[in-house]
Amino acid sequence: MRSTNQKNRYLRAATGAVIVIVVLLFVCIVELFVLAMLNAKLQDKEGPSTDTKAALATSTAGPDDTSGPATNPAYLGPTEDYGQDYIDKIIFVGDSTTYHLVSYTVLSGGRDTKQVWVPIFEENGSKLPTLSLDINIAQVQINYPRTGEKMTIPEAAAREKPEYMVITLGINNGVPCLGEDEFKRCYRKLLDALIAASPDTKIMLQSIFPVSSDYSQKTPSITNEKIDRANVWVTDLALEYEKHGVKFLDTNPILKDSTGCLNAAYSNGDGLHLNKIGYEKVLTFIRTHGYPKS
């Protein structure tokens, strides 16, 4: 009798334990479901997570990347060396990472080159070159190098009608702040205005340069994962505008070291901008990955 009572007690305890486990499992499943929903919502808002698309874009030309060189007609592959004449015909548009083509005198004309279009402003005696990827990007003014007049980038394009243009954008505002939709919307704003202003200009979108690991630690909103992710969006844009002759120049991978960060040999020391050797490497890549001759 006593042993039967004991047995019943064990049975009750075991049944209780099973119920608790089942309830806990149910709670876990509900939690996982809620987390998955939240994650999906967050991705909708901020673009893809670094786990998914950034992994795909570690090199923007990764083998699994459907917009990579094999399948993306906008991607500029290796060509013969187009020479210095080709470089001399290019107008470079961008932010401070483009502006230092001037300060390192790597273009014909050195500091007096007319090939770099970057808004530059004097502040306390120093020059501040900067251009943010934002929805008003087509309205921001540059000093048109040939005349010194202030005008927007599309206005300068309408005036000059350059044969080639290399655009490098996104490190300011784009990478740290914008999700995929906003990033592309802002970039499109400039592309649409440029194509309307100078339809025959052959536009090349250059990938955003990598940064050093020190720089990412100091500025966590700008990491190479985020840059790689944004470069996939730039590739997408080049493909989207391929019908207008827009191409993609993937210089980012050649500037990285084995850890996927900006190679110290190409950095000016701040972890964000290139030095002279870095720019020469980029220019060599551009002339050996030339725009297809018609």
Next chain:
Amino acid sequence: MNKKAVKTILTLILAVILFASCGKKVSYRDDLTAKEVIDKIEATVPLDDGYYSVDSDYLDFYFEGADALIDSYEIRIANTSTNINQFGVFKVKDGQAEAMQALCRGYLSLKMERWVLQADYIAAEHPKMEDAEVRIFGNYVVYTILTKQDKTAVFKAVEELLKQ
């Protein structure tokens, strides 16, 4: 007795509050366009390189839903991109001022959030972000991203322009 005294005191307080707020109520004209108001603002805080007016994409991008609230708008941004001076005027439809103010506050918060993400980017301009503010003047909603002094001057000018 006590209850009656409390009731009387409460009634008096309510009456005072009511009259006080009636006394403060200011009416504003609403016959000016957003552009006419913003021209006044720009004259108060001139810049060597001037300002440009944003296009409609800027409104869609940063003030989603504003179209339904406003009759007209004008946003001006400094031509020098190292100067973050900026202000906007929205002439709203009747009863929509608070809703537009909320949109402006959202915009200023977003700008601040993104500003912080680029910590050392034009750091000297940071106080303007911190002093960003939005105010309602009848059927006009005005926001500024300016220095404290400029902001005070601008709101004073708008008050003088619109007050009846």
